[in-house]
Amino acid sequence: MKFTLSWLKRHLKTDATIEEVAEAMTLAGLEVEEIIDPAKALSAFTIAHVISAEKHPDADKLQVCQVETVDGPKQIVCGAPNARAGIAVAYAPLGAYIPGLDFALDKKPRKIRGVESSGMMCSGKELEMGDDHDGILELDPSQFPVGQAISDAMGANDPVIDFEVTPNRPDWLGVNSIARDLAAVGLGELITPAIEPVAGTFPCDQEITIEDTDGCPAFVGRIVRGVKNGPSPQWLQDQLKSIGLRPISALVDITNFVTYDRARPLHFYDLNKVQGAIMVRRGKDETFEALDDKLYTASASDIAITDTSGILGLGGIVGGESTGVDENTTDILIESAYFDPLTIRRTAKRLGVNSDAKYRFERGVDTGGLIDGAELATRLVMDICGGEPSDIKVAGEIPATPADVNFNTDLVERLTGLKLSDFAMEKILTDLGFGVVKGETWTVTVPSFRRDAVGGADLVEEIARIHGFHNLEAVSLPPLPGRREPTATLTQNRTRLARRALALQGLSEAITWSFVLEDHAKAFDGGQANLALDNPISNDLNWMRPSALIHLLLAGQRSANQGYPGAALFELGPIFQGTAPDEQSLSLAGMRRVEPSRDWAGAVDITALTAKADVMSALAAMGANTDNLQVMDAVGSYWHPGRSASLRLGPKNVLASFGELHPRALKSLGIDGRVVAFEIAPDNLPAPKKKSASKAKSALTLSDLMPVHRDFAFIVSEDVRSGDILRAAxxxxxxxxxxxxxxDVYRGKGVDEGHKSLAIDVTLTPKAATLTDADIEAVSSKIIDKVMKAGGRLRG
Structure with missing residues (x-):
């Protein structure tokens, strides 16, 4: 929702700046997203007067202009056909950024065809103040002095606030309601003009019937004859353009203005195009052309506005082209109706329509503004387009006002801790439009535009919101008796340490979606039918992910495409093998792109062992005994079969898989090059054994004796893992x-085919006495025996 400061001041008498308005809105619970100040964007541009203009000596279409500017006399070369002496122009100095062209002028004068030029004279399009690009802005020098800011000269000095409207507050979709809340917090005085009824001069003879009373409880109609449609007045065009709406014609602009000003969507029909009675009913699979130049089919779940010829539009969503107003329109029918929010939301979602009317009707418009909306529209039509109004006709029944709320004022202190006087609470409620009848329990009348207030807690929220959440005193909760367990679980503590360890390894943490594209899920052993999303947020996020690597790989590719190779990322998050609770697990995944690097100290190759180092670092941080891990095949078809492995505690308990990813899996994601990665299953780590009550660390024992190193070389079959040999030794x-x-690993002469030689270094650290040759030989024999049982034989 957008509005300008000047628009707000139609309803609020205030001297507040745009920054003060935004701050007051934020404190009152309105989430301001952006302040757009066009004057700041145009701060470099000022009015200048062209003193003379002569033909460029070396170019037929260029003029050499002498210009009086805020910086003194300047010579500017200009190619605009209307550049001439005696006009005021928009002057851009050297170094100025031109928003419409997305570039900045040089900071020094430059020569154009041999003639020096200092600055630029701009068109409306170059300043993003219009679409005119045929010539420069041409103004009257008698009205615009040299040096005047172009934003002041062109009226582009009205700042805009863009804020987020929560679904429970549809009244905030009207500027009048924003002003009401700001007046309640003390930012100014509410001066919303009262809507004066317009007396009809003849009966409304257009027949209007409602068959679908659930979808459209009430339809207020009024005829205005003898209107003259054309361009809307400048104030109205400027108001709409300031919030990004394109002026179309006076009648259309009036409906848009009332929609934003009072949160009251309207629709005007060209009465001479309506055939017979208007009926509101459900659709019957009828197709019609809408005002947005698209074809829609109204089904039995949609609210259709019809006449004897067929559909005139979808109620509360979009009007039809057949009865749209144009420059030839002389008689109109004003529609001010109420439509069921749920029905509107379903229809708009099915058809993919997102109009200003739909945005308001799906949240629930003010039922008390049906007649007032028609009256306000009538007044604006008569003031701008002339015409003669009929009486107002109401088809159906306008919904009743919300029920009163019995309000115990003690609830305010009990829920918020605020101690406010009855006067203060009553003033807040009445300033917001509520009615108050005091008693032991207050009876609070809820206005029709605040149907979200249904109980005492809602009124407490309003009182606290206007008084200011920032004024709530911070009070600690009373301590609970007894012993309390730590709030973090074992897995949470472990993964916190693992994340820190991976960051120390040089990986950056990412947070990505738990949803992926179906084809990507299948490439990573997922894609089961029961993991498809019924209501995906986008077409490429329609499946629950089987691996946290998918989005990390895509993020790394995006970085490489943008000139940042060598991505190294990790993420902690859920993965899914099914829909049952035990089929969701936690995964700590990471990846490194294998990119060539240049460094004075030499390039560091990234291999599968780099991923293993990352895994070992994380597992060690989580308290795993890395010496006891078994190295086996990786789990998953997306791992490269010859360059990957898994770390396990026993044959079935997989703690991690690591290595290089299969080229087939990378190709399915559109990933270029090679990638090493890892996946850790923190939930598979066994719980630590219980320790004694003492928290003291055991004494550090260091040997005073020199360690002894012995090297061994063993011949093993190619299918024997080096980890098994190391563990046996x-x-x-x-x-x-x-x-x-x-x-060392050796294959070649002296080693049989299908075998390899593994050379290991064994460190012996004596504790009590220096090792003798006999001690060393005894240990060596044990090592050889153990390794032989693991599948190795001492190399001769």
């Missing part, structure tokens, strides 16, 4: 062997 003597590492 370390298990030979857990007290003496402190570390085992792989430092």
């Amino acid at each position: 370390k298990g030979a003597d857990k007290q003496l062997i402190s570390e085992v590492s792989l430092f």
Whole structure:
């Protein structure tokens, strides 16, 4: 919803600036999204006078103009056909940004065909003040002095507020209601002009009947004869253009003005095009051409406005072309109706229509404004287009006003802690349009435009909102008795540490959708039919994701496309294998794009082992015993079979998969190049064993004796994992062997085909005494025996 400061002042007497208005709205619960000040965008542009204009010596279509500007005399080369002496123009100085052309002038004069030019004379389109681009803005120098701001000269100094309207407050879709709330908070005095009834001079002889009373309880109609439709007055055009609406004609502009001014959607019919009686009924699969130049079919679930010829429009959504007003219209029928919000919402969603009328009717317009809306429209039509009005005709029954609320004022302090006087509470409610009858329990009359207020708690909210939520005293809740458990779960604490560890690894955290495209889900072993969304937010987010990698990969590709290669991202979030509670799990996923890098210290290759290092860092941070993990095949068809693996605690408990992603999976997502990634299942980590009550750390024990290193080389089959060999070697003597590492893998001469040589370094750390040769030989024998049982033999 947008409105200008001048429009607000039609209803609110105030000296507040646009910033003060926005602040007051925010404190009153109206969420301001943006303040648009056209004067700031045009601050560099001023009025200048053209003193002389001579033909460019080297170009037929250019003029060399001597111009009196706020910066003194300037020479400007201009190609506009209307550039001549004796006119006032819009002057852009050197360095100014031209919004309509999206570029900035050079900060120094430049030569155009050999003639120096300092600045620019602008057209309306170049200043985004119109569509005229055939010539520069041409003004009367007697009315616009040199140096006057172009925003003041052209009336482009009316700031606009754009704010979000919550679904429960449809009254905020009218500027008069915004003014009412601002007056209630003390920003000014409410001066909304009263709507004076217009006496009819003849009966309304247009027959109007309602068959669908559920969809349209009431239809207020009035004929105005002898109107003259044409361009609307300048004030009305400026008002609509300021909020982004295009003026069309006086009659159409009047309906748009009332829609935004009073949150009262209207529709005008060209009465001479209406054939017979007007009936409001359900559609019968009838197709008609709408005012937006599209064809729509009204089904049995839609509210149709019809005559004997067929459909005239969809009630509350869009009018039909057959009875639309134009420059030849002389007689009109004013429609001010009420339509069922739920029906409007369903029809608009099915047809994909989003009109200003639909936006208001689906939220529920003021039922008390049906007749007032017709009266206001009549007055504007007569003032602008002339004409003679009929009496008002009401078809159906206008809905009753909301029920009164019995209000216990003690509820204010009980729910908010505010201690306000009866006078203060009564003033807030009456300023908002409520009626108050005091007693032991107050009887509060709810206005028709506030049907959201149905109980005492709603009135408490209004009182607190206007008094100011920022004035609520911060009071701590009383402490609960007894011992309280930590609020964070084990998994939450673990993943918090894992996220920090991954950030230290150089990965950036992302938060992405839990929805993906169906084809993307299938590429990552998902896409089950029961995971399709019935109401997706977009066509490319129509399936629950089986993997958190999908959006990370797409984000990395987008970054690369925009010139930022080498994305390294991770995310903690849910993934889905089905719809049952135990088929949703938590995943900690990450990816790195394999991109060539340039560094003075040498390029660091990104491989599957890089992803493993990320995984080990996260698992260690979560408290997993990484020495006991088994390395097995990765889980998922989207992993590269030769460049991926999984880490497990036992054959079935998969803690993580890591490695390079399969090119087929990347191609299905449109990913270029290679990517290494990982997926960790935090829920699969076993709970730690219970510790003693003491929180003291165990003593640090360091050996005073020098460690001893021994190297071994084992021949193993190609299908034997190096991790199994390392684990077997370390298990030979857990007290003496402190570390085992792989430092070489050899295939070739001396090693049988289908086999490989693994060279390992074993670190022996004595605790009590220096190791003798016999001790070392004994440990070495144990290591060889253990490795042989794991599938290796000592290389000769």
